[in-house]
Amino acid sequence: ILPIFEVMVNGRPAHFFIDTGAPNFAVDRDFARELGLEVAPAGEGVFAGGRRAPVERTMVSELQLGPIKIANVPAMVGQSRRFPLRPGVQMDGIIGTGLLEHFLSTLDYCDGALVLRPRGASAGFQRAARAAGANIVPI
Numbered sequence: 001i002l003p004i005f006e007v008m009v010n011g012r013p014a015h016f017f018i019d020t021g022a023p024n025f026a027v028d029r030d031f032a033r034e035l036g037l038e039v040a041p042a043g044e045g046v047f048a049g050g051r052r053a054p055v056e057r058t059m060v061s062e063l064q065l066g067p068i069k070i071a072n073v074p075a076m077v078g079q080s081r082r083f084p085l086r087p088g089v090q091m092d093g094i095i096g097t098g099l100l101e102h103f104l105s106t107l108d109y110c111d112g113a114l115v116l117r118p119r120g121a122s123a124g125f126q127r128a129a130r131a132a133g134a135n136i137v138p139i
Contacts, residue, residue, distance in 0.1 A: 002019060002085055003107055004089065004091070005017075008062070009027065009063055010060060016091070020097055024098040025063070025094070026093050032058050059075065065095075103116040104118065104122050
């Protein structure tokens with residue numbers, strides 16, 4: 001199962017799932033409309049199985065992941081609400097590696113947490129994780 005987190009998008013709570021196979025940050029088309037985001041064509045994308053389809057883009061003024069706030073986040077626009085990952089929870093978007101690569105990102109499956117640290121903290125973090133006997137799986 002893909003990890004799901006509550007984030008804030010332009011001040012509104014939303015549920016996003018993490019997909020390490022997705023290259024970018026993406027918002028659902030209906031969610032973008034609800035937020036009043038301007039959506040523009042962005043060419044053609046290549047998806048699983050080599051499928052091609054037109055893609056769209058937008059700009060999110062503010063994304064908040066826990067205590068971290070990021071301004072002016074470029075986003076692809078898709079259809080994440082069609083993925084029923086958790087009963088009763090609407091998926092408003094996807095967090096892909098394009099966003100995670102700006103941080104030292106840790107998915108803590110045991111505690112259901114996404115931990116974001118400055119990228120420069122990698123060596124110290126890995127030393128501490130090894131000393132604690134943690135399982136380390138690079139993305």
